[in-house]
Amino acid sequence: MSSNSPAPSQGPSLKLTISYDGTNFSGSQRQGQRRTVQAELESALAQLFGEETGAIFAGRTDSGVHAAAQVVSAPDRRPNLAESRIGLALNDLLADDLAVVRVERVGTGFHARYDAIWREYRYRIWCGPREPLAARFIGRVANRLDLDAMSAAASDLQGTHDFAAFAGGGEGVPWSDRKSAPRGSERTILCPDVRRVRPWWRECDGTGELLEVRVVADGFLPRMVRNIAGALIEIGRAKRDPFWIRELLEQRDRRLAGMTAPAHGLTLWRVGYAGDELLAHGARQNDEE
Amino acid sequence: MSSNSPAPSQGPSLKLTISYDGTNFSGSQRQGQRRTVQAELESALAQLFGEETGAIFAGRTDSGVHAAAQVVSAPDRRPNLAESRIGLALNDLLADDLAVVRVERVGTGFHARYDAIWREYRYRIWCGPREPLAARFIGRVANRLDLDAMSAAASDLQGTHDFAAFAGGGEGVPWSDRKSAPRGSERTILCPDVRRVRPWWRECDGTGELLEVRVVADGFLPRMVRNIAGALIEIGRAKRDPFWIRELLEQRDRRLAGMTAPAHGLTLWRVGYAGDELLAHGARQNDEE
Numbered sequence: 001m002s003s004n005s006p007a008p009s010q011g012p013s014l015k016l017t018i019s020y021d022g023t024n025f026s027g028s029q030r031q032g033q034r035r036t037v038q039a040e041l042e043s044a045l046a047q048l049f050g051e052e053t054g055a056i057f058a059g060r061t062d063s064g065v066h067a068a069a070q071v072v073s074a075p076d077r078r079p080n081l082a083e084s085r086i087g088l089a090l091n092d093l094l095a096d097d098l099a100v101v102r103v104e105r106v107g108t109g110f111h112a113r114y115d116a117i118w119r120e121y122r123y124r125i126w127c128g129p130r131e132p133l134a135a136r137f138i139g140r141v142a143n144r145l146d147l148d149a150m151s152a153a154a155s156d157l158q159g160t161h162d163f164a165a166f167a168g169g170g171e172g173v174p175w176s177d178r179k180s181a182p183r184g185s186e187r188t189i190l191c192p193d194v195r196r197v198r199p200w201w202r203e204c205d206g207t208g209e210l211l212e213v214r215v216v217a218d219g220f221l222p223r224m225v226r227n228i229a230g231a232l233i234e235i236g237r238a239k240r241d242p243f244w245i246r247e248l249l250e251q252r253d254r255r256l257a258g259m260t261a262p263a264h265g266l267t268l269w270r271v272g273y274a275g276d277e278l279l280a281h282g283a284r285q286n287d288e289e
Numbered sequence: 290m291s292s293n294s295p296a297p298s299q300g301p302s303l304k305l306t307i308s309y310d311g312t313n314f315s316g317s318q319r320q321g322q323r324r325t326v327q328a329e330l331e332s333a334l335a336q337l338f339g340e341e342t343g344a345i346f347a348g349r350t351d352s353g354v355h356a357a358a359q360v361v362s363a364p365d366r367r368p369n370l371a372e373s374r375i376g377l378a379l380n381d382l383l384a385d386d387l388a389v390v391r392v393e394r395v396g397t398g399f400h401a402r403y404d405a406i407w408r409e410y411r412y413r414i415w416c417g418p419r420e421p422l423a424a425r426f427i428g429r430v431a432n433r434l435d436l437d438a439m440s441a442a443a444s445d446l447q448g449t450h451d452f453a454a455f456a457g458g459g460e461g462v463p464w465s466d467r468k469s470a471p472r473g474s475e476r477t478i479l480c481p482d483v484r485r486v487r488p489w490w491r492e493c494d495g496t497g498e499l500l501e502v503r504v505v506a507d508g509f510l511p512r513m514v515r516n517i518a519g520a521l522i523e524i525g526r527a528k529r530d531p532f533w534i535r536e537l538l539e540q541r542d543r544r545l546a547g548m549t550a551p552a553h554g555l556t557l558w559r560v561g562y563a564g565d566e567l568l569a570h571g572a573r574q575n576d577e578e
Contacts, residue, residue: 019491021421066422068491091419099419102496130380130388132310133355133556137422137490200489201426202308202357203559207391267422270492 012076013110014086016041016055017069017102023136023264024097028061028070037061037098041072044093048086049077058112058271059119062223064263066137069101071271073112076105118190118272120216123229123265126199128208133201139229139265144209145236150194153235153242154213156249157192157228164252166228167221185252187224190216190278194232211236214269216278227254229261301365302399303375305330305344306358306391312425312553313386317350317359326350326387330361333382337375338366347401347560348408351512353552355426358390360560362401365394407479407561409505412518412554415488417497422490428518428554433498434525439483442524442531443502445538446481446517453541455517456510474541476513479505479567483521500525503558505567516543518550 018041026034030042038055046052058071078086083103090100126138127145164185193214198204213229231248234240240258248257272278307330315323319331327344335341347360367375372392379389415427416434453474482503487493502518520537523529529547537546561567 019421021424068422069494087418096419096424097421099421101418101420101491129376129390130385131390132308132386132388133357133426135310135385201556202390205358267490 012079012108013106014074014076015104015106015110016072016100018072019099019101020067021097022061022064022066027063028057040098044090045074047093048089056112058116059268061268062263065266067268069270070268071112073110115273116271118216118218120269121225122267122269123213123225123261125211125265126208136264139261141233146238147196149242150232150236153232153245154192154194156245157189160186160188161249162186162252163221163224165248165254165257166224167254168223185221188218223260225266226261227257230259231257234258301368301397302395303363303365304393304395304399305361305389307361308388308390309356310386311350311353311355316352317346329387333379334363336382337378345401347405348557350557351552354555356557358559359557360401362399404562405560407505407507409558410514411556411558412502412514412550414500415497425553428550430522435527436485438531439521439525442521442534443481443483445534446478449477450538451475451541452510452513454537454543454546455513456543457512474510477507512549515550515555516546519548520546522550523547
């Protein structure tokens, strides 16, 4: 039940894909009496199974961060219940801002965190006036950003680097997201990307612009995407030039890297396992304006 | 100040385009002590102008219904203040779920309601599991709907008809949205349309489908779009055949028409005035999957 001992489950496992609006959660991981995604999900599982079971999350999300498709593993205590029934039963028990969107039986020993090969986060930045219909899900800046400069800078994130400059605000040693020995702050980023996308909540009339930062990596340090988004925003504002990212990667000093973008703009988009296609979105250029 | 006497303002007018998340409002129009968009906007205008002024809304929206671009006219009491300053000042005074997205000076006698030529509403229907990241803005059905049947049925709405079968529940006589004599329940619908659009809150993985009903008309009866969406959903479920819309238009009896779709799926999308392009979205087919 503790988030500190996520041993792979013995026996058959369930792979749950869940979605949550992070606004009213104190993050994904259990923290005493606070309202967390893990506490509410484990409580629903306990009601369904009639016994307490630990749920292991593929990625930790901070307070206010959303998940479109977080993946969770849990022991399968009701092997005779159809997957769809398990999903319906859990959703009946969960609050409106947390839902199970898919249930799969995945055999013995599946571990949502150790078995994940990549994770994708998206950070949405609205450059324009206040937008009540999207405010929960976007970071906002008042003025246009230089997309070309941001894209050039983002491409420097590609590959294996020491991301210490983008790690945290003071949580201490980054948690290891692999079974193997801790890798310190080295991670591998694939296809970092900033693109202009169409706002979903109103007609695009030129009074603003929606940018989306997409980052896929084998793992993330605490607040890494929000720190990357913060640095890219400073570059987009021309407060820094595009080579700044490269400098930060070389200097590996968090104190030099500037602001952390607010939590509510960030969504854990997907988690990939063996056999999952990495770039479902790569072939889809039609979401750009 | 009263919503019952919306006389065109004397003197120079402001055209305010506003957006709101309708979840926590008791609709757009002032209603005693309830929290309404009109009451909050008029209160902000009074603070800015130092005197009370009435705000006239292009369209009335029910409790729970959203607006992407509602249009409001108000007398211009601060002719020396730049439009952008007025917007910023009002937004400082308004709550997070209501914002002014544009301010324009439009000369004498502009009337947001009488001068509007068309209004566009969009009703979003998610066919699939619970979706916490979109729940505030979608109506939901558990299973797939027959899009072809719904599209065929929607096209029968095109043109000038008596929409009595789609009017209200029980508010009595529909309000007139034209200066001219009340037209009863006759309205003209342009380009009614149901299309499949990409969900904005997660990767489209086949576990659900987002449909959007778009209706442009010269005016709407109370709950007309929600009643249309409700009828189209019944057709999409194959509980009714596509010719049902035509029958309802002929019978003009609300009691035959079935369910009213829930308010939270509906958004007042745009309001058109002389010179506005009707089909900004018509040229954009790339928002379909």
